[in-house]
Amino acid sequence: MAAVGSSRVRIGVATCRAAPDLDEDGPLLLAALDGAGADAVPAVWDDPDVDWAGFDGVLVRSTWDYPLRRAAFLEWVGRCRATVNPPPVLAWNTDKRYLHDLARAGVPTVPTVFLEPGEWSPAGAGPGDVVVKPAVSGSATDTGRFTHLSAPDATALVAALHAQGRTVMVQPYLPGIDTEGETSMVFLGGRFSHAVRREPLLAGQGLREAVVVADVLGTVRPAEPDEAQLAVARAALDAAPGGRAALSYARVDVIPGPAGPVLLELEVTDCFLFLGSATPEARARLARHALAALAGDLSR
Numbered sequence: 001m002a003a004v005g006s007s008r009v010r011i012g013v014a015t016c017r018a019a020p021d022l023d024e025d026g027p028l029l030l031a032a033l034d035g036a037g038a039d040a041v042p043a044v045w046d047d048p049d050v051d052w053a054g055f056d057g058v059l060v061r062s063t064w065d066y067p068l069r070r071a072a073f074l075e076w077v078g079r080c081r082a083t084v085n086p087p088p089v090l091a092w093n094t095d096k097r098y099l100h101d102l103a104r105a106g107v108p109t110v111p112t113v114f115l116e117p118g119e120w121s122p123a124g125a126g127p128g129d130v131v132v133k134p135a136v137s138g139s140a141t142d143t144g145r146f147t148h149l150s151a152p153d154a155t156a157l158v159a160a161l162h163a164q165g166r167t168v169m170v171q172p173y174l175p176g177i178d179t180e181g182e183t184s185m186v187f188l189g190g191r192f193s194h195a196v197r198r199e200p201l202l203a204g205q206g207l208r209e210a211v212v213v214a215d216v217l218g219t220v221r222p223a224e225p226d227e228a229q230l231a232v233a234r235a236a237l238d239a240a241p242g243g244r245a246a247l248s249y250a251r252v253d254v255i256p257g258p259a260g261p262v263l264l265e266l267e268v269t270d271c272f273l274f275l276g277s278a279t280p281e282a283r284a285r286l287a288r289h290a291l292a293a294l295a296g297d298l299s300r
Contacts (some may be wrong), residue, residue, distance in 0.1 A: 002068035009038045009291055012055035012080075014045040014270075015062040023062045024215050028275040028283055033059075036287035045076055057082040057294035060090065061250075063270045067136045070094055084248045084290040085268050089241045093268045096135045096169055098240075102263060104237035107204035108232055109263040110255070113170045117162040131202060132157050134166045138270070144207040145173055153206060172204065176256025182264065185225050185233045186273050187250045189285035192230065194277045213272055222277060229254050230262045236266045248289040249273055 011033060015022050022029070022042050033040040042051045045063045053056065058080040066073035074094070077087050092098050096112075101222040103109045114135055130153050133143035142161060148153035149170055161168050177200045185195045199219035202208055225233070233252035237244040244250075254261040275283055 003025070007037075009056045009294065010054070011038045011084075011294070012050070012052060013040050013042045013092045014058055015042055016065045017044050017046075018065065019062045022076075023272060024217065025105075025273055025275040026061070026074065026243055028278075029061065029273075029286075031061075031090065031247070032280075032283040032287040033270070033290070035284060036291055038287070040293060045203065046072070047179045052080055055081065057084065059084040059290055060270050062272075064138055066094065066133065066270070067138050067141065067200070068137050082294045082296075084293050086246060086293075089270050092135060093242050093266065095164055096265070097169075098266070099142075099169075099263070101240050102236055102266065105261065107235045107239055107263055108260065110171045110257070115158065115162075115168040115170065117167070117210070119164055120158070129205070131171045131173050133169055134161050135169045136166065139210045139212070140201050140208045141210040143202070145202040145205050146206065157207065163188045173264070174255055174257055178203070180256045183225055183254050183261070185229065185252045185254070185272065186278065187233070187237060187247065187252070188278060188282045189248060189289035190245050191263055191282075191285065192233070193222040193254060193279070193282040193286075194274065194278055195225045195229075196220045196274050202278055211266070216272065220274065225254075232261050236263050240266065240268065246293070248293050256286055 013022065020042065026042065030040050060083060063073065074091050077083060077090055083090065097114055099109050099112050128151050129145055129147055131143065131145050137143065144153065144157055148154065181197045181199055183195055183197050186193045198216060232254050234244065235251055237247060237250055240247065247268055249265040251273060253264040253267065255264050273300050
C-alpha cells in the first residue's frame, strides 16, 4: 500500500447499483479523502468488472442491498485488500444479533427477542405495540409496527421472513420516540462529531415502505445530545469488536427508554453520516483516520 502522507492512496468507495454515484454525503466524503491524499473512486460492490484488488483499500459507503445477500457481501469484504472499519466489525454489525452482545456488555438497549426460523414466541413480546423486522436488514425494508406479535399482519410478516430462512427480531415500540424522536450521534475518527434528531419512521401501524435518504433528511434537525445519551453511545462503541479506536466512522441511534436513553442501533457498516452537519475539521479527521486504518497505523 502507498505510504500515508508520501503518495496518493487509491481507495474504492463501495456503493450499490441504486446509488452508483453515492448518496448525499458522497461529495463531502470524496472531498475530505482527496484533501487527505487519497484518490477515491466510487464503485458498485458487486460489479464483476471492478478490480477491487487494484485499490489500496475500500471504504464501505452505501452498500444498501446487502441484507438479502449478506454471505456474498462478507465474502466480497474478505477479498478486499483492507477496509475502513475492519472486516470483523463489519461481519458483526451486519446482523442485529449484535444487540445481545451489547446488552451483555452492559449497554442499555431496546429489549429484543430473536426468533429463528421455526421459532414462535408471541408471549415473549409483552404488552403494547411491537416492531418486527429481519435481523439482517436496512432501510426499514420488511419492517412493521403492530398492536401485538399475534396480530394477523405481524404473524404474516414473521411467517414470510421465516419462509425465506431469515431470523426475525421483535422489539417493544417505546412511546418516548413519538415525543422526543430518535437521536443519531455520529463519531468520526474515533471522536464525537455531531448529532441530529429524526422523527420516528414507524409513526403508524402496519408494514413500512423502504426508506430512502431523502425521506430521512426531510425530518432531520440538529441536536445536542446530553451526557446520558453520549454515555450510551460511547459504551456501545467501546463494546464493538476492536473498540472505539478501530472505527473511522460510526453512528449511534438512541431513543428514550423508561429509565433513560437506550440504544436502538449501532451502525458502523454503510450508515448515512449526515456529513453536511459535520465541521470541515471533523470530515478531515474521518479521512485521516481512514487512511491510517488502511495503513495499519491508528496512532496517527
